[in-house]
Amino acid sequence: MVDLLEKHRPIAERHARMLAAGANAVGLTIDKILSPTRALINGRETILAGTNNYMGITLDPDCIAAGQKAMAEFGTGTTGSRIANGSYAMHRELENTLAKFLGRKHCIVFTTGYQANLGMMAGLAGPKDTIYLDADSHASIYDGCTLSGAKLVRFRHNDASDLDKRLARGEDEGGRLVVLEGIYSMLGDRAPLSDFIEVKRKHGFQLLVDDAHSFGVLGPNGRGLGDEAGLDAEVDFVVGTFSKSVGAIGGFGAGDHPLFETIRYATRAYMFTASPSPASVATSLAAIRKLAAEPERRERLARNSKRLLDGFRGLGLETGCDQVSPVVAVKCADEPSTIAMWNALLEAGVYVNIALPPGTPGRMCLLRCSVSAAHSSDDIDRIIELFGKVVAQGAPRLAAAS
Amino acid sequence: MSSDSQSTYAVLCELLQPFNTAGVSLQPTTDISTDLNIDSVSVMDFVMEVEDRFDIDIPLNVLSETRTLNDLVSVVEARAGKGK
Structure with missing residues (x-):
C-alpha cells in the first residue's frame, strides 16, 4: 500500500527546520488583538505590519x-x-x-x-x-x-x-x-x-x-x-x-x-x-x-506607504517594487537568513509576513510588510528602525547570538 | 529518437540546467518535477523559456500531463509542427 501522506515528508522536514530556527513563521498564534496595529504575541506587545489591514477598520x-x-x-x-x-x-x-x-x-x-x-x-x-x-x-x-x-x-x-x-x-x-x-x-x-x-x-x-x-x-x-x-x-x-x-x-x-x-x-x-x-x-x-x-483613510495609507518605502530605501534595502504601494516587500538572500531575520524582527516587536518559494515569484525570499492607514508615523519609523537593526545589518548574526 | 528530436531534447536540457539546482544527470526519462525536485512554479518558469525558444504556447493543461523530458520533446514537436 502506498501511504498517501508520504509525499509530504519533504514539507514536514522543511517545516521542522523552520521551527528549529524559532517561532512558527507559517502558523503564528496571535494571543490578543489590542488595536488594528497592535497584538499580543508570545506575551509581547507587537506592531502588526503584515496583516493586510489596509484601512485599519477591523475594530471600528x-x-x-x-x-x-x-x-x-x-x-x-x-x-x-x-x-x-x-x-x-x-x-x-x-x-x-x-x-x-x-x-x-x-x-x-x-x-x-x-x-x-x-x-x-x-x-x-x-x-x-x-x-x-x-x-x-x-x-x-x-x-x-x-x-x-x-x-x-x-x-x-x-x-x-x-x-x-x-x-x-x-x-x-x-x-x-x-x-x-x-x-x-x-x-x-x-x-x-x-x-x-x-x-x-x-x-x-x-x-x-x-x-x-x-x-x-x-x-x-x-x-x-x-x-x-x-x-x-x-x-x-x-x-x-x-x-x-x-x-x-x-x-x-x-x-x-x-x-x-x-x-x-x-x-x-x-x-x-x-x-x-x-x-x-x-x-x-x-x-x-x-x-x-472617508477618503482620508486612503490618503493616510498612501502617506504611510511612502514613508515606509522611503525609509527602507534609505537603509539600502531592495524592495519588491518602486511604486508607492501598501505592500512593501524586502528581498532577502536565502531561506535560512530570511527565517532568522523574521524571528529577530518578531523578538524585537514587529510582525511582518515571511514569503518563501514556491509562493513567491522568481524563487525570492521576502519579508513582506503591509501598511495600514491606522499606523502612526511613529509606528512606521519604528518598523524602519527595526529593519535597520535586523535586516540592513544582518539578522543571522543576531539570531545566532540569542 | 530522430535527429530532430535529439536536437529538441538537447535544447530542452540546456534550458533546464538553470532550474536543475541539485545537478541531477538528465535523461530522456527524467521526471521534470519529481526527479529534479523542483517546485511547480519553477516548472512553469522553465516551460516559459521553452515557449520563447520555440515560439509556441504550451497551455498549463497540457503541462499537467507532461512528466518526462521525452514527453516534453513530443509536446514541443507537436506544437512547433502545427504552423508548418
Missing part, C-alpha cells in the same frame, strides 16, 4: 455595532447557500451598495475572496475558452482557472508585449479572458493597465482585474486599479475581497454585462457553499460605506 466601533446587531437579529449563520435559504435582504443590500461604490451594474457576493476567484473564473470561462493569466497570479486565480476547464496560457508578469505575442499565435476557438491583478500581493507592484488595454484594443478579449489588494485602496474613488488608471470602462469584470481593506471576510465579482447575474446559476463556488454570515455581511456593508465617506 460602527462596524462592530453593525455586526453585533445583525448577529443578534439574524443569528450566527445562514445555514444555507445563496440559491437556497442563504440570501437575506442584507446580502442584496451589500451587493447593491458595492455595485454603486464600483460604478457597476451588477455585483455578486461570495463567501470568501478565494471563492470569488474560483467562482468568477469558472463562471466566465469554460472548456472551449482560453484564459491568459499573468505568471504571478494568486493561487486562487490559478485554482479558479483550473476549475474552469479552459485552456490556460501563462504570460510573463506585467508584460503586455508577451501577452500580445501569445494572443497573436493563439488559435482559440472560444472566448478569451485575460486576468490581471490590481496590486500583486507579494511584490506590491501594479499591472500596467494602459499597456494591456492597448493589447485589448488590438486583439479583442474580455478583461478581469482582481483588485483584492487594491479595492478601497487605489483610485480617486477607491475602486481599484481601473479607477486609478482612469480606465474602469475598459475593464469588463472586477473581483475583490472583504478580508483586506474591508476588514471582514467575503469576496465579490462585479461587471456590467447584461448576462452577469446568470453567473450565480452557473458557478459552483457560489451555489454549493453557505452564504456569508449576517455579522460578516453587516460589517462589510458598514465598512464599505465608511470607505466611500
